[in-house]
Amino acid sequence: MQILFWALAILFSLAIGYWIYRADVRRAVPYPWLTALLRTLVVFLTCLLLIAPFLSINKNETQKPVIVFLQDNSQSVPVALKNDTAAYQKNAQQLLEKLEDDYRVVKWGFGNNIQRDTLFQYQQQATDIANALSQAVEFYGQQNLGAVILSSDGRYNQGINPQYQELAFQGYIYAVALGDSAVQKDIRIANVYANKTVTLNSQFEIRADIIAQRSNGYNNNVRLTEVNGGATGTASLNISSDRFDRAVSFTVKADRAGLHHYIISVPPADGEQNTANNRKDIFVEVVSEKKNVLLAANAPHPDINAIREALAGLEGYNVTVKTGDQLPSSFADYQVVILHSLPSQNNVVQQLASSKKAVWLIMGANSNNAAFNNLQDIAQLNVNPFNLQNQFAAYNTSFTAFTMPQNINAVMDKMPPLAVPGGMIQPNPNALVLFASKGNNNMPLWLLQQGNPPSALLMGEGIWRWRLFEYRHFNSHNVVDEAIRQTVSFLAANVNERPFHVELLKYVWSDQEAITLNAYLLNVNNEQVNTANVNIVITDSAGRKQNYSFERLGNAYKLNIGLREAGFYSYTASTNYNGKTYTANGSFVVQNMPIEMMETGANYPLLHSIAHKHNGALVPHANVLSLYDSIKNNQSIKPVIQSTTETIPLVDWKWYFFLILAVATAEWLLRKYWMAQ
16 A cells, blocks of 8 residues: 555656646746656655655664672671782772773762762662672663672671572673681671560560571670679580580560660670671560469360360469350459350451450360451461361471570470361461471461450460470470470560550561650450550650650551650650550660671672573672673673664654755746746
């Protein structure tokens, strides 16, 4: 069709030109062929606007390979480089200048975030290698990205492990190892474990993981100290190898109500340079009020006696046992309700749902599956309580809601099975699994869930046998009793019947993170409200006070006080509701936590793994200039010719209009000139 239009335009233009030629011959124009030609051009150029309003232009552009240089700008780099900082910077700059002659070089600094065109400052508080690599691929992956040069000590403390990161990138990654790969002498506290809340006069455990390198022969004590309370305990630490890993634990008596601040510290070894990781702070809140626990069963059962004996002697609980038709008409007097083989009828479900009590459901032969699903949302159950099956339980090592005795795995290997109803148990994403079946696709057996109210679920009978077998093999009931006690403590600690309270996400903050406080006010029906104003006074270590007001968020309160310098802080929040004044007190610690100093030395294996995975190479920082030859000789890193087709409308070309005007004007002037002679 387009060819037909072109043919018609040409024929029409030639016809007009021939007609003008015949007319000018009759007028005796000196050069009739010239005026006819000009008229033909004017008509043809005008017709082009109608039949070909767009023109396509092909362009070829040579695109240089992109080389992204990622410089680790975290605080650990100067420590790793020591006296080589200036020399490394000079060599790296020379490498970049040589690369810029043949490649498009992009320079990024990275740590916990990306700094474009900012190198060699080393001020960032953390290192996220995976994020830096993914950002580079995301921004330049479609722009002939030939290679990424990763210059780092290989110590990451944020984001995922870059060794297992999947990048949509077919190019090369070259790694520059900053620092010495030799392991330095270092003793550090890797992690600490303690329950956030315990009851008054109970005993609780504080545990710490100690990791040591090149400290063979070290002999000293790990100390646990309570701030404003003095020494609490010591644990001997005897290191007999260059690579050492051990957990130490302390048993503490909760003898005073309130928030307790503990410090675990390890004296430095001779010659240890990095001592920033030899201390950890822990906060534990001791609550004084006793919790009333209702232990209710459909009928007498040995499990009931096992639970009662496990809780016996704990001053924080008053345990009441009810069976059969002795169930109370109201649950208002209890903070925690334990139901064994209940609910077997819906009236219990209605009572518990309306009372909003923390509940621990233990499924037995008489439990009602539908009632269980109505009473809890930890898991979706489709089981038959009359078809009991034996399921051996195993401890879930990733469980973190509370700590369990260190020998728990050894104990659980000796435990008999639970009698569990056959069917499907599908936990929800927020469920915390304490024990799961050794078989049957790790079916969850003992689950907990935080919430308002919190809840727990045990999917079978037979924990009384666990206590017997543990005593038979280990002469104690410690592990089984601790599982029962910690479950009840979890439920009781998450029950808050104070009309007004303030919560922090944690008690130990970094001076690099904004501190957030949440406040909650309850009406007489234990419903959250925020009609009253809430004020707070925060006092720092020097006694300086600052006043703030909470902002309303949903039906609660929230306050962000921003960054704070290192120190100890206390607060007093207050509100007036329905003529009554309520207060809440607490404290927290802000630390100058040098995350980059938690580990020292270069991690050559990680850098080599990343480079090898992406067909690159690893070089020490002293040989950084050698990367130019490696990249230059890599035939896969080469320019590409990018062809583009650009479509341009003729009406957008002003010169085209002036061309038509010029041709028409030339014809008119010639005709005027010749006719005037």
